[in-house]
Amino acid sequence: MIRLFALALCVSVQSGTQQEDKVKRKLEGPLAGLPSAAGPHIEKIRALGDNAWLNLGSPAPDPKWGKARGRSWSSRMPYAPDVRGAFLNGQGVHGFVKPDGYYMDDVFFYDVNAHRWICVYPGTDTRTIAAKFKSGEYKPNDDGQVVDKQGHPVPVLMVTGHSYGWHTYDTDRRTYVTLGGPGPEGWLGNSYDTPCFKEVQKHLPSPKGKDRVTGSPFFFDLASGRFQRYPIGRPHTYDFNSILLYLPTKKALWLSNRSQTLMYDVATHQGWSELKASGPAPDAYDTVACYDGKRDRIYVRSHVYDVKTNSWSVARHSGNVPRAYDHNAACMHYDSVNDQVVHVVFNNGSDPAAIKRGIFVLDPDTGAWTDGPLSVGGQTWNGFYSPELNAHFFHVATDSTGDGVVWVYRYRKARKK
DSSP: OHHHHHHHTOOOOOOHHHHHHHHHSOOOGGGTTOSOOOOTHHHHHHTOOTTEEEEEESOBOBTTTBOOOBOTTOOBOOEETTTTEEEEEOOSSTTOBOTTSBBSOOEEEEETTTTEEEEEEOOOBTTTHHHHHHHTSSEEOTTSOEEOTTOOBOOTTSSOSOOTBOEEEETTTTEEEEOOOOOTTTTTTTSTTOHHHHHHHTTOOOOTTOOOOTTOOEEEETTTTEEEEOOOSSOOOOOTTEEEEEETTTTEEEEEETTEEEEEOTTTOOOEEEOOOBSOOOOOSSOOOEEETTTTEEEETTEEEETTTTEEEEOOOEESOOSOOSTTTEEEEEETTTTEEEEEEOOOTTOTTTOOOEEEEEOTTTOEEEEEOOOOOOSEEEEEEETTTTEEEEEEEOBTSSOOEEEEEESOOOOOO
16 A cells, blocks of 8 residues: 555656656556556457457456446546556546545556456545544645645545546556646535545645646656646636547647637646637537547537647538437547447436437548447446457446446458558
């Protein structure tokens, strides 16, 4: 436990040259040794035909922290191609404390090659957190970030709710990025009356203008195995409408927040800048989205953001357009092998008469949707696409329980050119 926190709760500001050197190093911390050797299930995945499913069963648990739990409104799992796996976080049941006493602000990694869970961060220990504030082991620094005695950032309530579209993976710097908890004025706001956090609130001073971390992401650096967080010049808020993605062509973070389109320079960590994008931005409340690397654009419902021109437009769609886009109903992936957008609607509970469960596929060139039935059931889905295997992965579970299994779906085999 001590070693995990020593690895995970450190911060360092590095130059561009150091960042490049770091990427070349072997991984340290909980993800050391990745990517894993391919297990026998990988050949089964490779053998999948068109529109085919494979049930891999329950992933092996983390030796110490067990299995990742299903979580609602958290359907996106950012995929890390260099280590062959994807990250899962976000609360499920509001204010849920796991049987081991840890709050469900944990971060798990699904190792595709080994079909196993790796715990990146176990979450906040509700049994000891108040005592640590009382003793001074944890305290807010001058920026408003909670730190330990060494000044390292502590990811207490790193996720203050469901993860929605608030996390991504930086493929250039090999960092998992999540928007993280807000500053001291509201960092306990979504604890949903959990008793231990009410006690913690007594030990947090009023920010009085000192907050420089609200809206600043947490970065989990795979090379060092550490969490990092940087003060930003102007605090920025986010909400259910926010969509966070990494843009490889800009080497920057991109954030859509209804009327705002912003960018975060991960080389300087100076904070968010308004892009002042042209065109009609989507008024999208809690919506899935995906990045199309071939065209360098982002799909958000019927809207398209073009990275090159910094502009929004409304696409003309035809066919059987899906009727559900929220993170508790759908997973949306860009299938790069087939150059299609695969949109799986797994939950129509909000309006069964109007919403159809199924697999919806968009042709980006024509705007035409086609659809087919979905035979797999389950309460909560968390998913990602692996281009190396040309396969869509879905962790299907009951909300906040460890009963999940992983299903793999192939839309279509690669066509010979």
